[in-house]
Amino acid sequence: MDPVVHLEGVVAVMGGFPVLAGADLTVEQGEIVLLRGPNGAGKTSLLRLCAGLLPVERGAARVLGCDLAADRTSVRNRVGLLGHANGLYADLTVRDNVTFWGATVGASGDEIAASLARMGLDGRLATVRVGRLSAGQRRRTALACLVARRAELWLLDEPHAGLDAAGRDELDATLREAASAGATVMVASHELERAGALATRVVDVVGGRVRPREEAS
Amino acid sequence: MTAWKIARLVAAKDLRIEARSRVVTNQVLPFAALVMVMFAFALDNDDVLTRVAPGLVWLATMFSMLVLVQRAFAVETADGALDALQVAGVRPGGIFLGKAMALAAELAALEAVLLLGAIVLYKAQLRGPGVPLLLATFVAATIGLSFVGTLYGGLAAGAKGRETLLPLLMLPVVAPVLIGATRATEAALGTNGASPSEGWPWIGLLTLFAALFGVGGTLAFGSLIDE
Numbered sequence: 151m152d153p154v155v156h157l158e159g160v161v162a163v164m165g166g167f168p169v170l171a172g173a174d175l176t177v178e179q180g181e182i183v184l185l186r187g188p189n190g191a192g193k194t195s196l197l198r199l200c201a202g203l204l205p206v207e208r209g210a211a212r213v214l215g216c217d218l219a220a221d222r223t224s225v226r227n228r229v230g231l232l233g234h235a236n237g238l239y240a241d242l243t244v245r246d247n248v249t250f251w252g253a254t255v256g257a258s259g260d261e262i263a264a265s266l267a268r269m270g271l272d273g274r275l276a277t278v279r280v281g282r283l284s285a286g287q288r289r290r291t292a293l294a295c296l297v298a299r300r301a302e303l304w305l306l307d308e309p310h311a312g313l314d315a316a317g318r319d320e321l322d323a324t325l326r327e328a329a330s331a332g333a334t335v336m337v338a339s340h341e342l343e344r345a346g347a348l349a350t351r352v353v354d355v356v357g358g359r360v361r362p363r364e365e366a367s
Numbered sequence: 368m369t370a371w372k373i374a375r376l377v378a379a380k381d382l383r384i385e386a387r388s389r390v391v392t393n394q395v396l397p398f399a400a401l402v403m404v405m406f407a408f409a410l411d412n413d414d415v416l417t418r419v420a421p422g423l424v425w426l427a428t429m430f431s432m433l434v435l436v437q438r439a440f441a442v443e444t445a446d447g448a449l450d451a452l453q454v455a456g457v458r459p460g461g462i463f464l465g466k467a468m469a470l471a472a473e474l475a476a477l478e479a480v481l482l483l484g485a486i487v488l489y490k491a492q493l494r495g496p497g498v499p500l501l502l503a504t505f506v507a508a509t510i511g512l513s514f515v516g517t518l519y520g521g522l523a524a525g526a527k528g529r530e531t532l533l534p535l536l537m538l539p540v541v542a543p544v545l546i547g548a549t550r551a552t553e554a555a556l557g558t559n560g561a562s563p564s565e566g567w568p569w570i571g572l573l574t575l576f577a578a579l580f581g582v583g584g585t586l587a588f589g590s591l592i593d594e
């Protein structure tokens with residue numbers, strides 16, 4: 151089976167500044183890979199490249215079988231990226247947001263309800279406007295949107311940020327469940343203890359390059 | 368998912384946001400009404416106001432539209448939703464059409480209030496033979512303005528200083544709509560002795576404008592909002 155992510159000597163530039171300088175990485179289906187490294191190392195750029203948001207300047211990049219150097223748009227409806235922003239509409243309720251994002255892939259009402267329930271957002275919380283939620287609740291709403299979108303590759307940038315203990319446990323359980331169901335997860339995080347315990351593999355990102363490090367679990 | 372389905376989804380979402388936030392009813396409509404009142408204070412002459420009423424209606428529409436467009440894209444960029452729409456593989460043409468549809472609905476409500484304001488404040492007279500022309504003018508101009516507003520709103524969305532950049536980019540482009548819609552509205556209202564038959568050629572210009580920006584926007588929107 152082809153790897154979900156296969157990068158060879160990938161160079162990417164943003165605003166004239168090289169953000170990836172020859173990155174090599176292979177990720178197989180069902181893996182949960184932790185990307186760790188200092189600020190500015192290229193972790194977020196790596197995630198955005200895999201999401202088809204950052205163009206490949208040089209090198210070979212295949213994600214879910216799509217050649218990103220030739221076409222970086224066709225992969226987009228198969229990946230779910232949760233970056234520093236949540237991608238939510240503050241004036242809509244939690245249910246409205248999850249319904250909207252689910253509808254972009256044709257999710258049914260039952261799937262929307264299941265996504266809300268999985269992130270503990272069913273009941274009264276589903277009717278609250280996102281603008282009135284805490285940071286942790288907004289993060290959980292964004293994750294529920296990702297669940298509703300049935301993404302094959304989950305790209306998460308600091309997903310634990312702003313979550314309380316219960317939210318973190320729910321997130322970890324959701325990611326493990328998604329991976330066991332066949333999804334592949336890449337997590338960029340500074341919370342090494344928690345994310346490291348979750349990951350099946352840890353890689354270091356330094357100076358825009360990827361260094362394999364260790365088997366985490 | 369087809370571009371048309373995406374368009375309906377995005378339009379429904381945008382209109383729901385406006386229904387919940389009530390920015391249009393509580394801020395934009397009062398702003399537009401205030402502009403009309405200020406024109407009346409500034410000109411302070413019934414004859415002059417009646418003569419220039421069509422132009423003032425469309426000027427107030429365009430000033431108010433800047434606020435609507437800013438708002439339409441502020442909700443997309445505030446929490447990275449536009450980026451998320453791209454990642455979700457949502458067809459850019461569908462996003463463009465959906466946002467234009469929602470903007471057109473808001474503009475239609477705005478124009479109805481402004482026309483009513485012109486009749487009450489400026490004593491503009493609506494006559495039976497001019498009604499079809501007036502409706503055609505408002506439909507064609509609204510569609511054209513919504514396409515241009517969405518296109519330039521998307522262009523400015525990722526730019527620094529977008530609040531000041533948008534009027535600079537957009538106002539020169541909508542000048543043909545201002546001219547065409549004003550002339551056609553003058554003909555519909557019989558301003559300065561104009562007859563409705565004089566207004567129909569302007570509908571052709573407004574329709575051509577709407578078609579050009581509709582097709583161009585649908586095709587170019589993806590490149591505009593990309594990196």
